[in-house]
Amino acid sequence: METSPPLLRLSNITRSFPGVLANDRVSVDFHAGEVHALLGENGAGKTTLMNILYGLHAPDSGELLFEGRPVRVGSPAQALRLGIALVPQHPLLVERHTVAENLALGLRDGLLLTRRRLLAKLRERLADHPLQVDLEARVESLSAGQKQRLEILRALLQGARVLILDEPTSVLTPQEVAPLFQQLAQLKAQGMAILFISHKLDEVLSHADRITVLRAGRKVGELSAREATHEQLVRLMLGREAVPRPRLAPAQPGVRLEVTNLEVRSDRGLPAVRGASFTLAPGEILGIAGVAGSGQGELVEALAGLRPFRGQARLEGEPLEGLSPAQLFARGVAHVPEERRAGTVPAMSVAENLALRTFRTALRRGPWLDRERMERQATELIQAYQIATPGPRAPLRLLSGGNIQRAVLARELAGAPRLLIAVHPTYGVDVGATEQVHRLLIQRAREGMSVLLVTEDLDELFALSHRVAALYQGALRGPWPAGEVDFERLGRMMTQAAEGAA
Amino acid sequence: MMEEFLQALTRALSFGTPLLLASLGALVNERAGVVNLGVEGMMAVGALAAFGVASETEAPGAAVCLAMAVGALAALLHGFVTLTLRANAYVSGLALAMLGLGVAGLLGKRYEGAILFEPAPELPFTVAAGALAVVLWGFLHATRPGLVLRSVGENPAAADVLGVNVMAVRYLAVAFGGALAGLAGAFLSLAYRPAWTDGMTAGLGWIAVALVIFVGWSPLRAVLGAVFFGLLYYLQFRLQDQSQVPTELFAAMPYLLVVVVLALAGLRRTQGSAPAALGRPYHRGER
Numbered sequence: 001m002e003t004s005p006p007l008l009r010l011s012n013i014t015r016s017f018p019g020v021l022a023n024d025r026v027s028v029d030f031h032a033g034e035v036h037a038l039l040g041e042n043g044a045g046k047t048t049l050m051n052i053l054y055g056l057h058a059p060d061s062g063e064l065l066f067e068g069r070p071v072r073v074g075s076p077a078q079a080l081r082l083g084i085a086l087v088p089q090h091p092l093l094v095e096r097h098t099v100a101e102n103l104a105l106g107l108r109d110g111l112l113l114t115r116r117r118l119l120a121k122l123r124e125r126l127a128d129h130p131l132q133v134d135l136e137a138r139v140e141s142l143s144a145g146q147k148q149r150l151e152i153l154r155a156l157l158q159g160a161r162v163l164i165l166d167e168p169t170s171v172l173t174p175q176e177v178a179p180l181f182q183q184l185a186q187l188k189a190q191g192m193a194i195l196f197i198s199h200k201l202d203e204v205l206s207h208a209d210r211i212t213v214l215r216a217g218r219k220v221g222e223l224s225a226r227e228a229t230h231e232q233l234v235r236l237m238l239g240r241e242a243v244p245r246p247r248l249a250p251a252q253p254g255v256r257l258e259v260t261n262l263e264v265r266s267d268r269g270l271p272a273v274r275g276a277s278f279t280l281a282p283g284e285i286l287g288i289a290g291v292a293g294s295g296q297g298e299l300v301e302a303l304a305g306l307r308p309f310r311g312q313a314r315l316e317g318e319p320l321e322g323l324s325p326a327q328l329f330a331r332g333v334a335h336v337p338e339e340r341r342a343g344t345v346p347a348m349s350v351a352e353n354l355a356l357r358t359f360r361t362a363l364r365r366g367p368w369l370d371r372e373r374m375e376r377q378a379t380e381l382i383q384a385y386q387i388a389t390p391g392p393r394a395p396l397r398l399l400s401g402g403n404i405q406r407a408v409l410a411r412e413l414a415g416a417p418r419l420l421i422a423v424h425p426t427y428g429v430d431v432g433a434t435e436q437v438h439r440l441l442i443q444r445a446r447e448g449m450s451v452l453l454v455t456e457d458l459d460e461l462f463a464l465s466h467r468v469a470a471l472y473q474g475a476l477r478g479p480w481p482a483g484e485v486d487f488e489r490l491g492r493m494m495t496q497a498a499e500g501a502a
Numbered sequence: 503m504m505e506e507f508l509q510a511l512t513r514a515l516s517f518g519t520p521l522l523l524a525s526l527g528a529l530v531n532e533r534a535g536v537v538n539l540g541v542e543g544m545m546a547v548g549a550l551a552a553f554g555v556a557s558e559t560e561a562p563g564a565a566v567c568l569a570m571a572v573g574a575l576a577a578l579l580h581g582f583v584t585l586t587l588r589a590n591a592y593v594s595g596l597a598l599a600m601l602g603l604g605v606a607g608l609l610g611k612r613y614e615g616a617i618l619f620e621p622a623p624e625l626p627f628t629v630a631a632g633a634l635a636v637v638l639w640g641f642l643h644a645t646r647p648g649l650v651l652r653s654v655g656e657n658p659a660a661a662d663v664l665g666v667n668v669m670a671v672r673y674l675a676v677a678f679g680g681a682l683a684g685l686a687g688a689f690l691s692l693a694y695r696p697a698w699t700d701g702m703t704a705g706l707g708w709i710a711v712a713l714v715i716f717v718g719w720s721p722l723r724a725v726l727g728a729v730f731f732g733l734l735y736y737l738q739f740r741l742q743d744q745s746q747v748p749t750e751l752f753a754a755m756p757y758l759l760v761v762v763v764l765a766l767a768g769l770r771r772t773q774g775s776a777p778a779a780l781g782r783p784y785h786r787g788e789r
Binding site for chain 2: 056075076081092094096112
């Protein structure tokens with residue numbers, strides 16, 4: 001099929017970890033001047049394969065061939081010497097150093113590195129690269145997209161010929177996605193081999209040339225992006241047809257949550273939420289979008305009883321101010337926090353984690369804990385929410401991200417809450433678990449639960465929400481009915497200071 | 503009055519010299535991300551090694567070199583335990599401090615009370631400490647190895663993927679910290695108080711550790727910090743001469759100073775400038 005020999009070939013790669021066969025005889029070719037997407041669910045073996053390419057893991061068997069020659073990649077440094085560079089999902093940069101210092105760390109030459117000499121050298125070497133960045137900016141002040149650009153630039157400076165990007169769009173705002181793929185197209189034209197890992201079907205279909213699908217450690221398909229279809233990819237990834245998402249039911253009349261002039265301060269004592277007001281009806285899902293650090297964390301923590309606030313928040317007329325998370329839960333406010341680790345105790349068992357909300361109330365027997373009932377409750381929840389676990393007594397940390405999220409949802413929804421505050425409920429979760437989370441939220445909303453959904457994933461936001469709003473530097477813009485704003489406009493609301501309609 | 507002031511300043515400088523030397527060393531290993539609380543112990547073994555060599559051979563150069571080597575060796579022990587075996591750095595550092603004091607006390611029994619007939623001059627140490635502060639500042643901010651060292655202390659994973667040998671950098675930095683603690687010890691037993699008494703480091707190592715935090719990990723500010731604490735030390739001794747306050751209270755002074763230093767640092771929020779990976783072990787593949 002291909003005329004030119006591949007730049008990099010993976011041949012029959014097998015790698016197992018205790019109890020898991022992460023890669024089972026996987027063979028993939030990467031060609032210069034081609035964008036290759038690696039698609040698969042969590043646990044399909046994408047990350048392992050990437051780590052093998054990048055020298056973080058060694059394969060148990062199988063070969064890596066670079067320009068036809070078998071090579072050993074024992075460390076990231078060796079991978080770099082071959083010309084294989086990785087742009088990780090979460091940037092590996094020294095936050096407090098400048099852009100120039102971060103680039104210099106990868107260069108081998110020159111002992112003396114004064115600021116002026118460094119800048120002169122970098123300007124010279126970057127002259128013919130289209131990706132312009134402010135060399136003297138501190139990395140901590142850059143946006144996620146700029147950091148990613150910096151990582152790509154650093155890879156190029158080091159002479160990378162194969163560029164691996166791990167879920168590159170997961171940290172970007174919608175506005176930053178298009179420029180990224182433009183850059184990748186340019187690099188492709190210059191003859192680079194690009195491999196990007198993703199579970200977002202649309203971007204894979206529109207930006208890759210070839211698509212390799214992994215499932216349970218095996219390669220289950222390799223297709224040209226031009227011939228592939230959405231349905232075909234889902235079927236390959238899941239090994240079954242996708243379950244259609246239930247439709248949103250209209251919200252019920254009345255007011256469940258009323259927030260007026262909410263002001264919340266950040267950890268540093270600076271205003272993080274500036275006078276937000278909104279209402280939430282029974283059975284309504286309100287989606288709030290915002291670039292990380294726009295105040296959504298503080299807004300959620302305030303409503304969840306984790307952070308003091310000024311202004312008013314009333315649940316069916318009852319003020320929420322000064323209530324602890326436990327008191328709030330008793331009144332019907334459940335919370336799925338942003339960091340799964342913040343909502344769970346990884347070293348404790350699944351059953352204990354599922355009991356964190358109820359061990360002082362329903363599961364109490366005198367001064368003791370009714371462990372029998374706790375395990376019975378856990379077994380029921382594990383079944384009802386299809387949590388894949390070796391058993392209720394297994395430590396939670398052994399579960400995959402999707403299953404931990406299922407457990408958090410199971411625990412929070414068990415008390416039939418009136419209001420659920422959910423932050424990034426499907427972040428880092430695979431297609432199967434995402435389907436299930438979405439289905440749960442919509443079903444519960446139909447039954448009358450209100451949902452405050454905070455997410456950076458605009459697809460999710462629009463698919464689930466009756467109304468949408470954006471946070472920009474602590475100011476709430478909106479909400480508007482989801483049908484009245486589009487993607488582009490909401491994206492602008494999240495990122496731009498001036499907007500007439502706000 | 504002027505005379506009084508000048509005397510205060512010279513005494514402050516000589517009190518400050520061991521503080522500056524030891525804290526510059528600790529600063530370097532902390533900039534590489536390694537905490538070593540064992541400064542007091544490394545100083546003690548350094549002081550004994552220097553005194554031993556000087557009193558047997560009367561070669562101050564060799565005495566200084568051996569003190570630095572012994573300090574570095576002690577630090578490498580800490581490095582092995584915390585970097586390779588990944589034990590808790592705070593516990594290991596505390597153990598090193600006590601071990602160093604104990605070993606120096608035990609091996610120093612035969613020198614107890616002995617004095618050096620040809621004490622080394624203080625000035626070269628003081629000048630060297632000041633110069634070293636400037637050199638270190640230049641090293642950290644204007645050389646490639648300095649950038650590598652800072653990066654390892656801020657984000658070892660980022661340095662690792664670019665081919666930096668994180669372990670090697672950290673071992674070197676720890677050894678350097680130990681060598682300077684040994685040098686500070688040598689200053690104490692050769693020049694400052696040319697004699698050997700058990701426990702002669704008198705809590706200076708702890709102040710040095712606190713000083714690193716107080717000066718926000720900056721070598722140039724460390725000079726000012728050392729002079730400042732030198733002055734406090736001087737005042738303490740002046741008060742001790744004149745007052746009726748029990749000496750036990752003055753003996754507790756260094757430790758009280760540590761608390762004061764940390765409180766001041768807290769007020770100034772210099773902890774914000776701590777290297778981001780300070781005290782965190784690094785192993786590839788775990789983030």
